[in-house]
Amino acid sequence: MTSPSASTLSSSRPAVIAFDLDGTLVDTAPDLLDTLDIILEVAGAPPLPREETRRMIGAGAKALVRRGLDAAGISVEPEAFEGLYARFLEHYADHIADSSRPFPGLIAALDELEARGHVLAVCTNKLEHLSRLLLDRLDLSSRFKVIAGADTFPVYKPDAGHLIGTVERAGGDVRRAVMVGDSMTDVLTAKNARVPVIVVPFGYTETPAEELGGDALIRHYDMLPETVDRLLAGG
Ligand SMILES: O=C(O)COP(=O)(O)O
Ligand SMILES: [Mg+2]
Secondary structure (H helix, E strand, O other): OOOOOHHHHHHHOOOEEEEOOEOOOEEOHHHHHHHHHHHHHHOOOOOOOHHHHHOOOOOOHHHHHHHHHHHOOOOOOHHHHHHHHHHHHHHHHHOOOOOOEEOOOHHHHHHHHHHOOOEEEEEOOOOHHHHHHHHHHOOOHHHOOEEEOOOOOOOOOOOHHHHHHHHHHOOOOHHHEEEEEOOHHHHHHHHHHOOOEEEOOOOOOOOOHHHOOOOEEOOOHHHHHHHHHHHHOOO
């Protein structure tokens, strides 16, 4: 008897679709940036324009606070920075779903992916407890077999280990997975893990979505199920 080939093994498991969170599943910018404004005020700076701060989202809350202070021309000692960051996390947790909502068509697309037998997971640079809190508030947590944040594994996006760990914990195999994201961080992560990546253009990115180098770009979530299945089929 011959042992099953690697491809047979991987195709017998359900495909795992790993989603970025901020700017991909949920439009979190209003609550994140309201919180940033409050932290800037505490640090003695006026609020920054939203077009500028929206693009600062994507590398986690610590990077957002750091980028905001830098753009406002405020430099603080490490200890003061940690205090501002702690205050950011506290305020944000209390307001995490004030205005943050899933992007249009998301729920129907998740329903359809589940109906097609795919397993859903979250791979985000948001801290895990904040990711769970947000998804709980929006009644979305139960949809995802795994919610992996920036602090879930020893590494985080764009390190391939974050995506590989997410897919494996969801019971899948990276050879049968798709990443969905909004930023260069997501595209690099997927490429590092050799996973095809779908880009959404409604999120937060410095580089225009069309120029991120994803394998596919969808302008609305109604295009997601067929795009996922095309990429899983190698197309
Ligand atoms: O909150 C952030 O800056 C990053 O989060 P994301 O990885 O879900 O985009
Ligand atoms: Mg994102």
